[in-house]
Amino acid sequence: MNSVIKDMVLEHKEDITDSWLKEISKFRSDDMLQNISDKMYENTNLEFVNILILTVQKTNEELEHDELIQFVEKLIQIGWPLNYITRGLQEFRKACVEIISNREENSHNNLEFFKKIEDWIDDIVNLLVTQYSGSWENTVFLQKMALKELSAPLIPVFENISVMPLIGTIDTERAKLIMENLLEGVIEHRSQVVLIDITGVPVVDTMVAHHIIQASEAVRLVGAKCILVGIRPEIAQTIVNLGIDLGKFPTKSTLKKGIESALELTQREIVELKK
Structure with a gap:
């Protein structure tokens, strides 16, 4: 990550967090999130955005082993939909671009700035979707094996x-x-x-x-x-x-x-x- 972009994100992390939490709260009405308590939803959102902001300081290799992966694995285990991850990341990208563009004069109309933000979030999206898909496929495989073990004894x-x-x-x-x-x-x-x-x-x-x-x-x-x-x-x-x-x-x-x-x-x- 470009050091200038990193500094911008960290400098405006509170505004980015507030903007993201406001937008992500709109997903609360989704059917697949109805069984989750309000308190748990709020705490999960706050944990998610804090972890996302910390990724700006890490390389792709570090991302593969950091708490972001552990966070996603926890969501998979408790049955949160993949849609929450992907929509959340898109809203996070939007919040970063809008907040930094409004606060930093030298970021306006700067294609390099937008590309750096896009690349950063795209790397996270690819990593998390791959992680989610792999864990889901593994879960389905284990369920099929368990079903076979229980299946049709005479x-x-x-x-x-x-x-x-x-x-x-x-x-x-x-x-x-x-x-x-x-x-x-x-x-x-x-x-x-x-x-x-x-x-x-x-x-x-x-x-x-x-x-x-x-x-x-x-x-x-x-x-x-x-x-x-x-x-x-x-x-x-x-x-x-x-x-x-x-x-x-x-x-x-x-x-x-x-x-x-x-x-x-x-x-x-x-x-x-x-x-």
Whole structure:
């Protein structure tokens, strides 16, 4: 950073801060910031602008390891939108140019001055957007891995009876994993009846139903029977409205009823012991 520009920014930092805080307060009504308390929003804004002003004294290499990066990582962790970062930086650029132009006579119509300000803020924008994108991609990757780890285990509950609880949204990639786990589990546990529990699936549309039908057909081909359980009223209504045919295999509203049906299919039942 040019030493003259640096001195100008530091000299007028209070005016720049006041101007920026006034403009950034207008973002408070954004939907993605509604759940944040007023006190936290004000404190975060003040911390952000103070850190931005300090960057005028640092090189790009120093920026990559300073508290600005730590600040952005904190925002990512608590779920602040990227839009807050980018709009905040644009307002900060505007505040710097307007305040310094009005206060410094030698800055008027000085293209070099404007270019230095632009370059300084552009470096920060590029750094923070890259940091935000990288952290977001890493978070999404970890969530996908966690989902895979939790996804579709086949659990033996009785001899020859297994349950596969499904939780969350089912996409094509996850449906493939479900199918693999299902077939491997049926063979490994020698299951005669498999209960596919969709209680934890928020939405059953045509694609999800198609995947479930494919899974049940695959189970039938390896010599086992499939029962779909966890049919909530709203799910049943959706299935009917979409014209999805689930008539090829039994359905039950709850896992308890499904287990009772599975026991019947394997010539067993649960009885109470007499005292």
